[in-house]
Amino acid sequence: MSVDMRTFLAHVELANPITTAAGCASSGRELAQFFDLHRLGALTTRSITMAPRAGRPTPRMAETPSGMLNAVGLQGPGIDAFLERELPWLAQRGIKTIVSIGGGTVAEYSELARRLADAPGVTALEVNLSCPNMEDRGRVFAREGSAAAEVIASVRSIMRYDVPVVAKLAPDVADIVAVARACVDAGADALSMINNPLGMAIDTEALRPSLAAVTGGLSGPAILPLAVRCVWQVHAALPGVPIIGIGGVMTGRDAFQLVLAGACVVGVGTALFHDPYACLRIERELEDLLRARGFQRLADAVGLAHRPPGSAPRHLLVDTEESTP
Amino acid sequence: MQVTGTVLTTRRVDAYHALTVVAPGIAERYRPGHFVSVAVGGPHTSMVTRRALSIHDVKSDYGGTVELVFTTRGPGTAWLAERRARDTLDLVGPLGRPFPLPRDPAHCVLVGSEYGSAVLFPLADALLARGCRVDFVLGGAGAERVFGAMRARRMATTTTLTTEDGSLGLRGKVTDALPSVIADTRADAVYACAPMETLRAVTAVAMEFDIPVQVAVEESMACGIGVCMTCVLPVIGDDGATRMVRACAEGPVFRGERVRFEDVGTIPFDALGAPGGGVRHVG
Numbered sequence: 050m051s052v053d054m055r056t057f058l059a060h061v062e063l064a065n066p067i068t069t070a071a072g073c074a075s076s077g078r079e080l081a082q083f084f085d086l087h088r089l090g091a092l093t094t095r096s097i098t099m100a101p102r103a104g105r106p107t108p109r110m111a112e113t114p115s116g117m118l119n120a121v122g123l124q125g126p127g128i129d130a131f132l133e134r135e136l137p138w139l140a141q142r143g144i145k146t147i148v149s150i151g152g153g154t155v156a157e158y159s160e161l162a163r164r165l166a167d168a169p170g171v172t173a174l175e176v177n178l179s180c181p182n183m184e185d186r187g188r189v190f191a192r193e194g195s196a197a198a199e200v201i202a203s204v205r206s207i208m209r210y211d212v213p214v215v216a217k218l219a220p221d222v223a224d225i226v227a228v229a230r231a232c233v234d235a236g237a238d239a240l241s242m243i244n245n246p247l248g249m250a251i252d253t254e255a256l257r258p259s260l261a262a263v264t265g266g267l268s269g270p271a272i273l274p275l276a277v278r279c280v281w282q283v284h285a286a287l288p289g290v291p292i293i294g295i296g297g298v299m300t301g302r303d304a305f306q307l308v309l310a311g312a313c314v315v316g317v318g319t320a321l322f323h324d325p326y327a328c329l330r331i332e333r334e335l336e337d338l339l340r341a342r343g344f345q346r347l348a349d350a351v352g353l354a355h356r357p358p359g360s361a362p363r364h365l366l367v368d369t370e371e372s373t374p
Numbered sequence: 375m376q377v378t379g380t381v382l383t384t385r386r387v388d389a390y391h392a393l394t395v396v397a398p399g400i401a402e403r404y405r406p407g408h409f410v411s412v413a414v415g416g417p418h419t420s421m422v423t424r425r426a427l428s429i430h431d432v433k434s435d436y437g438g439t440v441e442l443v444f445t446t447r448g449p450g451t452a453w454l455a456e457r458r459a460r461d462t463l464d465l466v467g468p469l470g471r472p473f474p475l476p477r478d479p480a481h482c483v484l485v486g487s488e489y490g491s492a493v494l495f496p497l498a499d500a501l502l503a504r505g506c507r508v509d510f511v512l513g514g515a516g517a518e519r520v521f522g523a524m525r526a527r528r529m530a531t532t533t534t535l536t537t538e539d540g541s542l543g544l545r546g547k548v549t550d551a552l553p554s555v556i557a558d559t560r561a562d563a564v565y566a567c568a569p570m571e572t573l574r575a576v577t578a579v580a581m582e583f584d585i586p587v588q589v590a591v592e593e594s595m596a597c598g599i600g601v602c603m604t605c606v607l608p609v610i611g612d613d614g615a616t617r618m619v620r621a622c623a624e625g626p627v628f629r630g631e632r633v634r635f636e637d638v639g640t641i642p643f644d645a646l647g648a649p650g651g652g653v654r655h656v657g
């Protein structure tokens with residue numbers, strides 16, 4: 050018996066819950082050498098910026114215990130090249146695409162939304178409110194509910210109503226629920242979390258920071274518990290809001306944790322660096338875990354860990370009722 | 375492509391480690407200059423990034439084998455050094471762009487420093503098969519760090535060795551010996567694989583002689599397939615513009631004169647998308 054893995058990101062149906070995390074699959078072509086991108090629930094692009102960006106100097110990466118630090122600095126060709134070459138390539142193939150955008154001002158996010166509003170092939174828009182790599186450290190939108198809300202409200206007003214706007218949140222904030230609530234109140238159709246928390250490593254040979262940018266985003270299995278906690282708290286506070294759970298997912302079991310915490314879509318990031326086939330493997334493993342526990346539909350498992358202590362899982366209750374004559 | 379390879383043999387080559395791995399799909403697609411990435415630490419590893427390794431040799435036995443050469447630099451390569459025959463390895467490859475080969479027979483000087491020399495041997499095979507003349511200049515800090523001197527002597531018309539401590543061949547660096555080798559062999563082209571600083575000096579020598587130089591860079595990488603964007607360096611494109619390009623996907627082989635060696639580790643102010651170059655305050 051196969052499990053129904055379909056899921057909804059707001060009103061958009063995805064064939065399965067696995068997507069790539071922004072910035073971990075470029076715009077898809079590299080992974081397409083390994084497998085058919087249609088097998089993903091959706092492809093999430095790297096964060097697209099208005100102007101081309103050269104990013105940060107090297108070294109940009111340092112391996113850390115069960116994770117890695119990166120400070121890439123949103124390197125990319127800018128929106129013009131994205132609309133000319135990358136998005137059409139995805140759209141022509143009919144690959145469900147979540148376009149991530151990153152900007153420095155509300156006006157810049159709005160302009161990006163305007164450029165993407167009429168472009169064919171945008172399944173959903175993910176607003177990167179929290180990239181810790183950006184040059185201007187003074188303005189990380191995700192740190193403050195009001196700043197995040199201003200961006201979301203503007204982008205939401207520009208994008209077509211049938212393209213969900215997803216707010217991507219950072220974990221290193223005092224109260225992630227407050228930021229999440231501010232984004233939802235401003236019109237976000239869904240939330241994704243978590244972006245990389247900031248970390249740092251020091252090279253004990255060179256006696257200097259390992260990264261040229263000094264600090265970088267921490268990713269990999271080290272941050273999975275942080276992601277589970279954030280998804281849990283936000284789902285508890287806003288149970289009706291779809292969540293893309295992201296952070297250190299290496300296996301189907303990791304993805305399952307995020308689903309049980311409340312995520313209906315799961316992003317795979319650093320695992321792709323380790324294994325280009327990670328998304329397919331994780332999707333298969335997640336399906337196996339669901340089947341082994343008697344689930345017929347992924348949707349029945351979303352947020353299930355929130356049920357009161359002592360109560361049986363919903364999907365098993367349904368089974369019993371159905372088998373009763 | 376991804377292959378679960380089985381280790382066939384392990385050996386020490388001077389100061390370096392070499393693993394021969396049965397990896398059929400990779401061996402048959404391989405061209406000189408390609409590399410592979412390998413997952414380290416086993417199935418439940420805490421090491422999330424792959425290690426990019428040079429291919430020293432490719433054979434058709436057992437359906438196809440590749441010999442990988444590396445030095446131990448940290449826990450990942452130390453784990454690799456502990457692999458024994460019949461252990462399995464998760465390989466992805468062949469990756470990167472290979473060395474372009476001359477259309478007609480040419481005189482080629484192959485310059486390698488430390489274990490960077492490893493990639494030059496399959497290249498030398500390919501060049502010899504095309505009727506090229508091959509001369510090697512190999513170097514290292516000391517005698518045990520010069521990789522492949524014996525094999526080079528068997529293959530090449532001449533082999534010049536250099537060590538910084540003078541324990542083997544000429545005292546000095548490969549670039550000290552290179553000008554006279556280029557002059558003596560009337561070289562038409564130079565190929566090099568070495569640390570960045572050496573590649574910079576090799577390129578300068580080749581440019582002095584006004585002959586083309588192809589360099590294979592050794593940048594640290596997390597993924598090897600072009601998605602992590604960590605292995606970038608400034609390279610001048612056909613249009614004259616400098617871009618931060620990925621060593622794994624656009625490289626690792628570049629025309630030497632196109633690499634802005636003096637700016638590696640920085641974002642040159644005139645690179646496409648450099649801060650201050652376009653819209654200033656993204657982020």
